[in-house]
Structure formats: C-alpha cells, structure tokens
Amino acid sequence: MKKIQDLSESDLKDKKVFLRVDFNVPIQLTDNSKQLTETYRIKAYKETIDFLFSAGAKVALVSHVASSFKDIIREIGEILGHQVTFEDDILNPQFNSQLTLFENVRKYEGEQINDSGFAEDLAKNFDVYVNDAFSVSHRKHASVSVITKFLPSYSGFLMAKEVENLDKVINEPAQGKTVILGGAKVATKLPVIKNFLGKAEHILVAGALANTVFKAKGLKIGKSTVEEVEEQIDWNNPKMILPKDIAVSEDKSGETFPEVFPVKDLEENQYILDIGPETIKEFSGIIKNSKTVIFNGPLGLAEIEVFSNGTKTVLDSMIRSGAFTVIGGGDTLALVEKLGLLDKFSYVSTGGGAMLEFLAGNKLPGLGALGYYG
Numbered sequence: 110m111k112k113i114q115d116l117s118e119s120d121l122k123d124k125k126v127f128l129r130v131d132f133n134v135p136i137q138l139t140d141n142s143k144q145l146t147e148t149y150r151i152k153a154y155k156e157t158i159d160f161l162f163s164a165g166a167k168v169a170l171v172s173h174v175a176s177s178f179k180d181i182i183r184e185i186g187e188i189l190g191h192q193v194t195f196e197d198d199i200l201n202p203q204f205n206s207q208l209t210l211f212e213n214v215r216k217y218e219g220e221q222i223n224d225s226g227f228a229e230d231l232a233k234n235f236d237v238y239v240n241d242a243f244s245v246s247h248r249k250h251a252s253v254s255v256i257t258k259f260l261p262s263y264s265g266f267l268m269a270k271e272v273e274n275l276d277k278v279i280n281e282p283a284q285g286k287t288v289i290l291g292g293a294k295v296a297t298k299l300p301v302i303k304n305f306l307g308k309a310e311h312i313l314v315a316g317a318l319a320n321t322v323f324k325a326k327g328l329k330i331g332k333s334t335v336e337e338v339e340e341q342i343d344w345n346n347p348k349m350i351l352p353k354d355i356a357v358s359e360d361k362s363g364e365t366f367p368e369v370f371p372v373k374d375l376e377e378n379q380y381i382l383d384i385g386p387e388t389i390k391e392f393s394g395i396i397k398n399s400k401t402v403i404f405n406g407p408l409g410l411a412e413i414e415v416f417s418n419g420t421k422t423v424l425d426s427m428i429r430s431g432a433f434t435v436i437g438g439g440d441t442l443a444l445v446e447k448l449g450l451l452d453k454f455s456y457v458s459t460g461g462g463a464m465l466e467f468l469a470g471n472k473l474p475g476l477g478a479l480g481y482y483g
C-alpha cells in the first residue's frame with residue numbers, strides 16, 4: 110500500500126488531489142440552523158489535510174453524507190482550522206480555493222454501483238488520489254475502490270492508523286483479550302464473534318445482540334429490539350458471556366427508572382433497556398484482568414440517561430484497566446464524545462461497519478484497491 114508520506118512537497122505543489130474522506134456525521138436541525146452532533150470523524154482527517162495543504166496541493170474533499178454539506182461548511186472549516194469552500198459538482202471542479210468540500214458524492218448514480226466510467230470521470234480533473242476514509246472502505250463504491258485504476262493512489266494518515274490499530278487487536282495473543290459487542294445491526298456482529306472465538310479469551314455480549322440470543326434460547330423478550338439472523342453460533346461456548354441480569358421497562362422514553370431482575374421471561378409490553386448490576390460487575394471484573402479490550406456498540410439504550418449505566422460503567426472499567434483499549438461504532442462514538450472521554454482510550458476507530466468487517470477478517474474493497482492485500 111503506497112502511503113501519503115511517500116509523496117514529497119514537489120510531488121504535491123500545485124497538484125490537484127482527490128481526497129476521499131468520510132464526513133458522514135449526524136446533522137441536527139436546531140432553531141432553524143444545522144449543527145454537527147459529532148465532530149471526531151471530521152477532526153480525524155486533520156493530519157492528512159494539513160499535510161497536503163502545507164505542501165501546496167489543491168485539495169478536493171470528497172465524501173458521502175446523509176443530507177447535504179451546504180449548511181455546515183463553516184462549522185467544518187472551523188473544526189479543521191482552514192477556510193473550506195463548498196462546491197456542488199465534483200465532475201466540474203472550479204478550484205477557487207485551496208480546500209474545497211464537494212457535495213455528497215452519492216448524489217451521482219455511478220457512485221454506489223461502482224461504475225468504472227463514473228470513476229474515470231471523477232478522476233479526470235485530478236493528479237493524485239488519497240483515500241483516508243477507512244469507515245467507508247467496506248463499500249464497493251466508485252470513489253472508494255475503482256477510482257484507483259485512473260490515478261496514482263495513496264492511503265492517508267488516518268487510514269494507516271486505523272489498519273495498524275485494528276490489526277494489532279486482531280493479532281495480540283488471545284489470552285487476556287476481551288471483545289465487547291452491543292448495539293443493534295446484529296448481522297454485522299456475528300462474523301466478528303466467529304472470527305474472535307479463536308482469537309479472544311472472552312466475548313461479552315449485550316444490547317440487541319443479547320436479546321437475539323435470549324430469543325434463540327426460547328426466552329420471551331417482550332418488545333425488546335431483536336433481529337432475525339441466519340448465521341449459527343454456539344452461544345453455549347464458555348468464552349461467550351451473556352447478561353445475567355437486565356434493566357427492564359415498559360417505557361422507552363426514560364421518564365421512569367427501569368426495574369432490574371435476573372434474565373427471565375418478560376411481559377409482552379416490556380423492553381430490555383440495559384444490563385443489570387450483576388452483569389456490570391462480571392463484565393468489569395473481566396475487563397480489569399484483560400490486556401486488550403475491543404468495544405463496539407452500546408450495551409443498552411445508552412442515549413437515554415436512565416438506560417446508560419451499563420455502557421458508561423463498562424467504558425469506565427476499560428479506561429481504568431490499563432489495557433490496550435479500542436472502541437468504535439457510530440453510537441459509541443457519539444456517546445463517548447458527549448461524555449468527553451475520547452482521549453481516554455488507546456484508539457478510537459472512525460469505523461462502524463468497516464471496523465466490524467475488518468475485525469471479522471473480511472477483505473475491504475477500499476483497502477484492496479490501495480494494494481493493502483498485495
């Protein structure tokens with residue numbers, strides 16, 4: 110994989126650089142203005158942007174986003190510490206300033222169908238391609254994978270850091286390694302469990318993933334979030350630790366405190382919304398004795414204060430453990446940023462789905478296109 114640091118200042122001066130980033134951050138509408146509720150995923154690109162900027166390159170920031178970059182361009186500029194200009198059409202770039210953020214690249218049909226002709230059009234106004242968007246590297250999309258056929262291509266600093274840290278947690282000895290998985294999107298987590306059954310000492314399971322297991326074991330889980338999955342896993346494997354007690358309520362709004370009891374059949378109108386104190390104690394004890402801990406996905410409905418106890422205490426146990434700690438996933442990141450704890454972990458991945466696919470041992474198309482797999 111060719112890296113950005115292989116490029117010298119003379120390679121970059123006045124060159125037009127297509128920099129694939131992932132600024133797909135949540136945007137909230139407040140009092141008629143739009144605001145970012147998570148900034149980590151933008152700050153994470155600063156090293157690569159500063160490097161290209163100082164070398165005198167003209168940088169096009171290209172990303173997908175759920176809505177539009179138009180209304181948040183000033184905020185992005187402030188986070189990056191540079192003036193950033195907004196342009197609508199990456200196929201006809203004007204390069205009016207040194208740093209330009211282009212509108213959502215997924216507005217073009219060719220992007221998500223990985224169209225080679227579209228990738229060639231994307232590339233035609235540029236001299237160099239840099240991919241720093243680890244968190245979208247699991248997508249076979251034109252600006253992520255096939256564009257590398259048309260430009261000299263390099264990985265950015267963030268991409269290299271992501272791969273290095275996630276590789277490290279995969280390759281550390283199994284003894285003393287703990288994987289903690291919660292949150293929704295159960296199907297994306299089962300392959301991680303499969304890959305780590307032989308690579309970790311403990312796999313701690315909570316959230317919708319645990320609900321799915323409870324259901325598979327024949328328990329009544331009321332209205333708790335659950336997913337139908339095809340993948341078969343031996344949930345009785347002793348490495349797998351499921352909640353022993355749960356925090357339950359009929360009301361998800363958080364206006365009433367949940368009740369705690371050992372895992373049992375629930376009433377039809379009840380939800381499992383957090384892990385209980387016995388489970389927190391068990392999880393924290395395992396973490397305390399771990400050397401490596403990987404966390405993806407909250408352990409309950411943690412965006413609501415009264416259901417966040419399990420997630421917050423377990424994250425705190427990770428911080429205190431002295432272990433090499435890696436966290437990731439959109440909901441986890443939003444919570445940890447809100448709590449001001451981002452710098453307390455050894456590594457915070459910008460990846461959600463991409464982190465899980467990498468940890469599952471899958472080959473990611475974005476990395477493949479950069480020559481990572483040889």
Ligand code: 3PG
Binds near residue numbers: 131248439460463
């Ligand atoms: C993410 O939020 O994980 C990335 O931006 C990828 O987004 P996607 O799931 O819409 O491809």
